Amino acid sequence: MSQPGWTPEESSDRKADPARLSLLGHDLRAAVSDVLGGIRLIEQDGLDPATRLQLERVRAAGEVLARLLEESLAEMLGEEPGDAPVSNVQLSRFLYDIEMRWSGRAREKGLAFTVSVGAGVPAVLALDRMALERVLANILSNAIKYTDSGHVRMDVTLTEDHALQMAVSDEGPGFSGAALQRLFQYAGRPDDADKPGHGLGLHISHDMAGRLGGHVSVRNLPGLGAEVALTLPASVWELALPDTPTELPDLSHVKVLVAEDNASNQMILSHMLTAMGAEVELAEDGVEALHRLDCEEYDIALVDIEMPRLSGIEVIRALRGSGGPKARMPVLAVTAYVLRANRDAIFAAGADGILAKPLPGIETFGQAVAAAVARAETPGTQPQPAREETVELNVARFDHLMEIAGPDGAVELLDRLQIDLRRTERGLVAALADFDRPAIRAETHVLIALAGAVGAERLQAMAESVNAAAHRRDDTGMRGTGAEMCRQLDRLIHFVQTEFNRRGGAA
CATH class of the missing domain: 1.20.120 (Four Helix Bundle (Hemerythrin (Met), subunit A))
Structure with a gap:
């Protein structure tokens, strides 16, 4: 029905008004951003494990909702280019969000849900994250929906030909002969199916898999259950690393402690440092970092600010307060949060500099590390404080x-x-x-x-x-x-x- 006082033609015009759609999109984006921001700001230390798990589930699902909303609005407003939006996906974080979102759904039905990762699986994928999420969401939703008891699992492996495979298996009844004949068809669900639905899940998964450059396969397992697998050839997900510059700082005399809890960032930092000849040791959190600093000698430490158990700022403060030569060792803070207040706190703790995430190219990164080591080797040399700058304003x-x-x-x-x-x-x-x-x-x-x-x-x-x-x-x-x-x-x-x-x- 049209609104009172409007003709049907006027109602249609209002619905099609691009300016009105743009304003609505702006408000929707702002509302979802506020919801996610509020969830991220909730202090979880005082919450019981079940509540923390549900909060993580809501956060993971909310972030998927935000990406779906953005994609939908972009298409409605004519903003979306034709090519697939390839991005670098940190697989460990992606799978963590998958587990948080779907383990809660499985538990509501009394099912177990697990995710396993095989040997050699890459840490970072270069592909369309939204399409990947949509494929897996529909496959997992079906697996949980059709399994009344037992176990649903997702196995992430590399095949013999180096394709990435994400296979979801369940202990449900499997696919009927009629269902197998109508796989991937739009609304292809058999009329005599005993569960509600239209059969759109596999159709969407098939479509999104094609968008990714892969394919979805389905088979019934021996005895009980089914397996639905997404297979992606290496050519569609392999990360294209930039060529290493020919002239890089020589760090062959430098021993570096990298304190970083994220496996992908550990890999990236270690790769760049070893490419310049440095000896690298890793600490996975702040407590391990302090232990290594107490026991061994290093020329420089790269310290992530957002670490579990002990933050990077606490590590830097403890190092600077320890006394002796180690207290003067150069430290570069590594953080995504390079806001003014964060910078002030990092420098107040005693850091010699800040490396902002996403990390710069290897040449810039190497020069920053080499300069910090050189200053430490030259007594009396201190980094010049950054000049206070003002915003350019009309x-x-x-x-x-x-x-x-x-x-x-x-x-x-x-x-x-x-x-x-x-x-x-x-x-x-x-x-x-x-x-x-x-x-x-x-x-x-x-x-x-x-x-x-x-x-x-x-x-x-x-x-x-x-x-x-x-x-x-x-x-x-x-x-x-x-x-x-x-x-x-x-x-x-x-x-x-x-x-x-x-x-x-x-x-």
Whole structure:
């Protein structure tokens, strides 16, 4: 029905209005971003294991929802390019989210659910994450739906021809002859099936597998149950590593401790350091890092700030307070969260520098490590403090905005602007670290509007550039412009906070 007072033609026009769809999309993206942000900020230490598990389940499902929403909105608004959005997927994190999401669903039916990973499976995949999630979600949903007791499992392995296979097996009744004849058809579910549904799951899985460049196979297992497997040839997921530069710093005399809990980042850091000749040892958390620092001699430590048991900041503080020569050992902090407050805390703890995630190219990375070691080997040499820079702003536009708001309204506006800018900054830093293109597009969409409103024209142009790079799947463009965009955003936040305090907001 049409709304009271509207003709059917007017209702149709409103539904098709691109501007109205764009505004609705903006609000939907903002709402989902707030929901996910709220979930991530919940302190889990005081929660019981069952509640923590459910919270992780909601978070994992919510992030899938956000990516589905972004893809749907982009298609509705004509934003989606034709090519598949290939990104680097950290497999361990991806499988953790799969397990968190589907173990809860299985437990509700009294089923066991496990994920196993075979030898040689790659740590990072280069493919369309959303398509991969949709394939597995439909396969797992069917397996759990049709299994009334027993076990559902997902095995991730490499085949003899180096294809990646994700096989979901269950202990249900298996596929009937009629179902096998209509596999992958749209609404191909047999009429006499004893479970509700339309048979769309395998159709979607088949379609998405084709989008990935792979295929889905189905077979009944001997005795009881079925197996549905996604197979992806190596050519569609192998990570294309950049060529190693010919001129790199010589780190053959350097022994490095890498304190990092993420297996993929361990691999990347170790690969780059050993390519330059360094000797590398790994610590998987802050406690192990301090133990190694106590027992062995190193020339430099690379310390992840977000580690379990003991944070990187706590490790750096403990090292600097230990006394003796080790207290002066160079330390580079590795973190995705290079916001102003984080930087201040990291340098206050005693770090010599910060390496921002995503990590720079091997040449830039090597120069940073070599420079830190060289400073330590040259007594009296200290790194130069970074020069405080201000945001590039159209002051006339900003002043006009404050004039329109009035004295009291300006303070309230600046307060709200601080909140929105900080939330956007957190979202962008996390999205850029993970190369999460849908999140990058959503966050830069918000930033374009915020920066434009206050006259931060260069920041607005950068946000537009990163947004366009995300649409083009241009990781190099996102990485390069994204880092400077975050620096400009940080300066804008500092400027807004200063203005808020100057106008009496601090009181």
